[in-house]
Amino acid sequence: MAEPLGRVRVDAWTWAVRLFPTRSAAAAACRAGHVRVNGERAKPATQVVPGDEVLVRGGERERLVVVQRMLVKRVSAEVAQASYLDRSPAPVPRERVAVAAARDRGAGRPTKRDRREIDRLRGR
Template sequence: MDGVRARVDAWCWAIRLFPTRTAAGAACRAGHVRVNGERAKPATIVVPGDEVHVRGGARERIVIVQRTIVKRVSAEAAATCYLDRSPVVPPKEQVALAGSRERGAGRPTKRDRRMIERLRGH
């Protein structure tokens, strides 16, 4: 079903932005999905050229609709249906493994706890 008008919840699920269609619909109802800057209901129609903003978790996805599909396809096929304009995810901070202790070492002493807290930056 290529090039058809598609509901935004079905399209977001089909291109694998959400694990289930129910989750896609819930995100739309919660206001986490916008189409061309407007808050989208699950039944909002998307057509090629529309810009879809999806906010979820710690990441925001911005995609431009290239093709509309309503059936879930492989990840490779789904990637051809949109143009990803999402901001680059910053790398996770390199945190020292503070607080790791040898197995069987027992509870940390007050001095150990203070050192662990200092390493964590608290």
């Protein structure tokens, strides 16, 4: 396990602690503005140190983690979880998520009436 003493790039650190599947995905998320360090928008080369708050937006939820240990190499899930303190908000329960308008397979195209009902359900 490589553990440098100084600073680490945010894209390398978020990949190493398994917040992203690849380092290029972590860098792309930084460039797109989905990663913040201490409330500031982070570029891939932004340096993080222990105590920094890293906010990652992506997928269905938002992750807020506090850096505990510096890592540059990908490690096991247990070591990765020990490297940060997770302060993420609780995920939305599945019962509360609105069900999208689902049609039976092979039912054909929706009629005008069906489209109006779908739009009404979506709040349009």
